[in-house]
Amino acid sequence: MGPEEIVTSFTLFTRKSKDPVNGEPLETSNRTLLHRSTFRANKKTVIIIHGWGEHSNKAWIQNLRKAILQREKSNVIIVDWYEGADELNYWKSVQNIRVVGSQLAHFLIYLKDQTGMSESSVHLVGHSLGAHLAGYTGQYLPGIGRITALDAAGPSFENTGKGCRLDKSDALFVDAIHTDSVNGAGISQPIGHRDFYPNGGHSQPGCEWWQFVCDHDDAQNEYFIESVLNRNCGFRGVSCESEEAFANGTCGPTDGGDISCPRMGYYSNTRQESLGKFILYTESTFPFCAKRRRYDRLYRKWRGDPDDENIYRLADDTSRR
Structure with missing residues (x-):
């Protein structure tokens, strides 16, 4: 499909939006809309991108933008490419994301030229096909600050080259x-600086076997939204190469130093923390952040001393408040 058929749209939301429900439409062909908007180049810009078969009014998208604006003064922009994502033929939608990725890159260049926004202040959050769409945007426009993939799509992308x-x-x-x-429906191979596999990366607690989209759509979106709202829960991941090793408590530090358990979710943005592959537990219902007791056995095995209080140092976030 061509750009005119996909009809991609960009809608801005800020704490000062005059219409907090419908937001403020932005178009590269209409500079007046941008200059009259509440967009501020000195604030972080978070861009939310839906996946296959979705649209911008999906509950998780609206809940995520509300959560972000509740926590901070950011520019939140929602990308809608519904006409290109609604293909019954999944493979056609796969082809469409290159077009929309180019459109988004062009839109960001427009924001930079008109407002002085830095691409390093941009955070793209993409679900499923939207994650790879964000990747194409980054290929077209180097220097984007951050991309978060919410269960990036697997079919057509697993074991392919980075381009x-x-x-x-x-x-x-x-x-x-x-x-x-x-x-x-999600990709299994690591694709980022930091890859998190909650509950081993499959069969999320609370998702029944017959709920086809639950693991792919509902679970990870709910985890990410909770990570925005509940900063006291770090969703701490454990450096581990396999689910079996994680379950057996045989994962641990590889450099002989302290265990580094970086956050999963919105606040997983400190490059000084460990990079690599991480596994963690979640609960089956809200709040999903796993309680410390879920990690007790794991940390005892690592430290070899069940009486050492330090085994709980990173098992929950209370020590870091």
């Missing part, structure tokens, strides 16, 4: 959450 999918070279920092990565 064909989202890759850690597409932004200054790329983090990925994998929730449906075993024979599911």
Whole structure:
């Protein structure tokens, strides 16, 4: 499909938006809309991108933008490419994301030229096909600050080269959450600087076997939204190469130093923390952030001393408040 058929739109939301429900439309062909808007170049810009079969009014998208604006004064822009994502033929939608990725890159260049916005202040959050769409945007426009992949799509992207999918070279920092990565709709291979596999990256607690889209759509979106709202819960991940090693408590530090358990989610943005592949527990219902008791056995095995209080140092976030 061509750009005129996909009808991609960009809608701005800020704390000062005159219409907090419908937002403020922005168009590269109408500079007046931008200059009359509440967009501020000195604020972080978070861009939310939906996936296949979705649209900008999906509940998770609206809940995420509300959560972000509740926590901070940011520019939140929602990308709608519904006409290109609504293809019954998934493979056609796969082709369409290159077009929309180019459109988004052009839109960001427009914002930069008109307002002085820095691409390093941009955070793209993409779900499913939207994650790879964000990757293409980063390929067209180097220097984007961050891309977060919410269960990036697997079919057509698994085991492909980095130019064909989202890759850690597409932004200054790329983090990925994998929730449906075993024979599911999500990609299983690591694609970012930091890849998180909650509950092993598949079969999320609270999702029944017959709920086809739950692991891919509902679970990871709810985890990410909770990570925005509940900063006291770090969704701390454990550096681990396999689900089996994680379950057996045999994962641990590889450099002989302290265990580094970086956050999964919105606040996973400190490059000084460990990079690589991380596994973590979640609960089956809200709040999903796993309680400390879920990690007790894990930390005892690592430290070899069940009486050492330090085994709980990073098991929850209370020590870091």
